[in-house]
Amino acid sequence: MHGMINKSIEDLVTIKFGADKWIAVKKKAGVEVEAFISNESYPDQMTYGLVGAATEVLGLTVDQVLYAFGEFWVVHTASRGYGDLLKSAGRTLGEFLDYLPLFHTRVALIFPNLQPPRFECSDRHEDRITMHYYSHRPGLSMVVVGMLNGVAQIYNTPATVTQTKFKDKGADHDEFLVVWSAAVST
Amino acid sequence: MLNRGQFATLFPFHFVLDGNMRVVDCGSVLLRICPELIVGSNIADHFTLFRLGDAPAKLLSREWVLQQQATLFIFKSRSSELILRLQLVILDDPERFLFLGSPWVRNATELKSLQLVLRDFALHDSTGDLLQLVESTNTSLRDATQLATRLEVRNAELKQLIDSANAPILIIDSAGKVADWNKTTERLTGFRINEVIGKQFIDTFVVTESQDDVRRLLLDTFAGRSGGNMEFLMHTRDQRKLLAIFSASPKLSIDGSVAGTILVGQDITELGEYRTQLEKRVADRTEQLALANEELSRVMRSKDDFVSAMSHELRTPLNAILGLSESLAEGVYGNLNEKQVKSITTIAESGHHLLSLINDLLDIAKIGAGKMELEWLATNVDDACQASLRFVAELAAKRKLTLQLEIDAEAHTITVDQRRLKQMLVNLLANAVKFTPEGGTVTLSTKADMSSDVVAFSVRDTGIGIAPEDLHRLFSPFTQLDSKLSRQYAGTGLGLTLVLKLAELHGGSVLVESELGSGSCFTIKLPWKNYSSSNSDGDARGEGSPVEASAAAGELANSPLILVADDNEINMMTVGDYLVAHGFRLSQAGNGLDAINLVREQSPDLVLMDIQMPIMDGLQAIKHLRAESKYDDVPIIALTSRAMVGDRERCLEAGANEYLSKPVNLKQLLSVIHSQLDARRSK
Known part of the structure; x- marks a missing residue:
């Protein structure tokens, strides 16, 4: 898993709940990494362990943690690391989402070991788009929901994200419908 | 061939110049960010050429441009930060020069300042890839810097922790040299870290006698094994010695290989000194204790000897008193008048009282010394109770008391020392009889408690009772609760003490319930060791039914010859007179050696052998006789006044057929003599 993901979990817990909670989460997950490097690859199990420990330490459900993490990742962590680059991916929420597949393709080129997820777009409209999410990592669809909402926030565009297909219910991939206010986005 | 639209999409930053270097065409994105690049304007008015000397002037020269087909053109905007990296394409039309390329941007900030987005670039353009790579790398660099800062902080914390630990901590490298040690080690040894780094640890700092052990410890850890704990002495700057106990563990390098040893210790110098002092004190104390033990053993032996001797000294004259009283009462020395009989009866009663006192004292002394050994036997409860009642039956009848026995059929058999059980019951019964006024009732009852596996023996009377405030003194030795009572009722004052001690020796207890004026109930509770069926081999009738003396002596000449060996003339006379009175012939010896000689000379039918005699004691004499087969x-x-633990066994082991303790009950002696003679005859 991309180190930035673990780093984002750390930031989320530290900023929103306190440094002592992060120490507790790491201890509970049995993670001894002093600090994560964003573009290093870490075992997926470590990330799942951190999420699981966070649910116990913070008293949240897994979905709550995953959603919060996805949103936080975009709004804080990625914006800090890739802030201008993210914004340069498009002038509007729609443009950004349309650019998202290319962004992940480049990640896969730059970091061949990371195995990032693949996105596809379809049904592009002025106020909506359908995002298709393909990943070999199970159980992370709520992260995507949080991320998409986070992207809407950094573009100051109120949006609703609805998952329309579920891989864990038998679909071949997860699918999300993002609808926003065209007046704001354009 | 590309149409114009396709070309514009693929090359959004292109422009075309004519032979005079004037703009003929321009890509849409380029025109958006550089709107002054209008058709017909001279390119040199908008851009300079980077790193091409006086190129701006030359750029006007068509001939020069034609020669630069292999050159990367870097156009710098005169009005903004825009830099274009372009490649010249010579078209078929010699008056047209096509420049293809895109802006040079090194990061997203520059991209933003040029009002560009990634979508402005053609997909084949690697600018987007480059920017993402750069941003990723920058992010990693920031993370690494942050990590380095964190590690520095952590390192400082760790160093502070190690230095503030009140324990010597050392790192020895794989060459056995000191690589580091903490402030505590500096303080304890007096050597500063800068003085010791690089010095051989063992040779420089470890005392000679510990060097081999420490070398093995380091080798173990170099081999990746945890070396465990080791105590050794280190040199200090001021020539003292530091005694510390160290635990050793391998120090791993970043690639996982062993780079040395970490020693974490504890200063036990003071502890060592204290230990030495303590060992000396323990040794001294042990020596003192050994001496004290020896003295105690000597005192204990003296006490035993004293008790034994006192027993002997008291019983010997008592033997004479009781024996002669008995002989006198039986008219062995002629008929007595009524007054004489009354006097001799009083003498006998007093003697018996004294004997009880001695016996009780001896028993208590034995229990106190842990020398009383119980002979555990499955005992018939009913028989034991009946026998005990017989002991007090005569006295109870005299006092017109009713004796009752209530047996719980469940408690048929109990495993106890039956003699001691009867001793306890007789004591309680005698007390009850003694303290119950005429016409009263004394009841002995048993009760089985299946749940706690206990049998309770209760002696209940309708006597004078005991005040509650006196109950706690009841089991103290020599206690009779009212001094008037001690005059009114005979007793040693040891009975209840003995009962309690015997019960406890059985693992049991004694309870008392009493009401002043209404009577008392004493209950002995003994562990049952339950037997499902009667397998009692106890003889509960033996003591309560002494064999009657036989006065039927035969003709003197044919009567059995008894050799009495005793150094005490009174005893000799007492027993001798009694035996002669009962028709035996008598032979007498004053010591063991005489006894052997007389046996050889006279071949007596039976020998009464006192044990404590001068010249040769009874045990030796018995052994000598048994060594000769004709006297088998x-x-x-054997007769002895010692009555100590093991006497009986020693006598029987030496070869005696029977053992009796002095003072001898003459009727009992007579019974034993008869049974031994009968047994010999029946062989």
Whole structure:
């Protein structure tokens, strides 16, 4: 898993709940990494362990943690690391989402070991788009929901994200419908 | 061939110049960010050429441009930060020069300042890839810087922790040299870290006698094994010695290989000194204790000897008193008048009282010394109770008391020392009889408690009772609760003490319930060791039914010859007179050696052998006789006043057929003599 993901979990817990909670989460997950490097690859199990420990330490459900993490990742962590680059991916929420597949393709080129997820777009409209999410990592669809909402926030565009297909219910991939206010986005 | 639209999409930053270097065409994105690049304007008015000397002037020269087909053109905007990296394409039309390329941007900030987005670039353009790579790398660099800062902080914390630990901590490298040690080690040894780094640890700092052990410890850890704990002495700057106990563990390098040893210790110098002092004190104390033990053993032996001697000294004259009283009462020395009989009865009663006192004292002394050994036997409860009642039956009848026995059929058998059980019951019964006024009732009852596996023996009376405030003194030795009572009722004051001690020796207890004026109930609770069926081999009738003396002596000449060996003339006379009175012939010896000689000379039918005699004691004499086969079947009855644990066994082991303790009950002696003679005859 991309180190930035673990780093984002750390930031989320530290900023929103306190440094002592992060120490507790790491201890509970049995993670001894002093600090994560964003573009290093870490075992997926470590990330799942951190999420699981966070649910116990913070008293949240897994979905709550995953959603919060996805949103936080975009709004804080990625914006800090890739802030201008993210914004340069498009002038509007729609443009950004349309650019998202290319962004992940480049990640896969730059970091061949990371195995990032693949996105596809379809049904592009002025106020909506359908995002298709393909990943070999199970159980992370709520992260995507949080991320998409986070992207809407950094573009100051109120949006609703609805998952329309579920891989864990038998679909071949997860699918999300993002609808926003065209007046704001354009 | 590309149409114009396709070309514009693929090359959004292109422009075309004519032979005079004037703009003929321009890509849409380029025109958006550089709107002054209008058709017909001279390119040199908008851009300069980077790193091409006086190129701006030359750029006007068509001939020069034609020669630069292999050159990367870097156009710098005169009005903004825009830099274009372009490649010249010579078209078929010699008056047209096509420049293809895109802006040079090194990061997203520059991209933003040029009002560009990634979508402005053609997909084949690697600018987007480059920017993402750069941003990723920058992010990693920031993370690494942050990590380095964190590690520095952590390192400082760790160093502070190690230095503030009140324990010597050392790192020895794989060459056995000191690589580091903490402030505590500096303080304890007096050597500063800068003085010791690089010095051989063992040779420089470890005392000679510990060097081999420490070398093995380091080798173990170099081999990746945890070396465990080791105590050794280190040199200090001021020539003292530091005694510390160290635990050793391998120090791993970043690639996982062993780079040295970490020693974490504890200063036990003071502890060592204290230990030495303590060992000396322990040794001194042990020596003192050994001496004290020896003295105690000597005192204990003296006490035993004293008790034994006192027993002997008291019983010997008592033997004479009781024996002669008995003989006198039976008219062995002629008929007595009524007054004489009354006097001799009083003498006998007093003697018996004294004997009880001695016996009780001896028993208590034995229990106190842990020398009383119980003979555990499955005992018939009913028989034991009946026998105990018989002991007090005569006295109860005299006092017109009713004796009752209530047996719980469940408690048929109990495993106890039956003699001691009867001793306890007789004590309680005698007390009850003694303290119950005429016409009263004394009841002995048993009760089985299946749940706690206990049998309770209760002696209940309708006597004078005991005040509650006196109950706690009841089991103290020599206690009779009212001094008037001690005059009114005979007793040693040891009975209840003995009962309690015997019960406890059985693992049991004694309870008392009493009401002043209404009577008392004493209950002995003994562990049952339950037997499902009666397998009692106890003889509960033996003591309560002494064999009657036989006065039927035969003709003197044919009567059995008894050799009495005793150094005490009174005893000799007492027993001798009694035996002669009952028709035996008598032979007498004053010591063991005389006894052997007389046996050889006279071949007596039975020998009564006192044990404590001068010249040769009874045990030696018995052994000598038994060594001669012709005297194998001569019954020998051992008599001793010692009555100590093991006496009986020693006598029987030496070869005696029977053992009796002085003072001897003469009727009992007579019974034993008869049974031994009968047994010999029946062989």
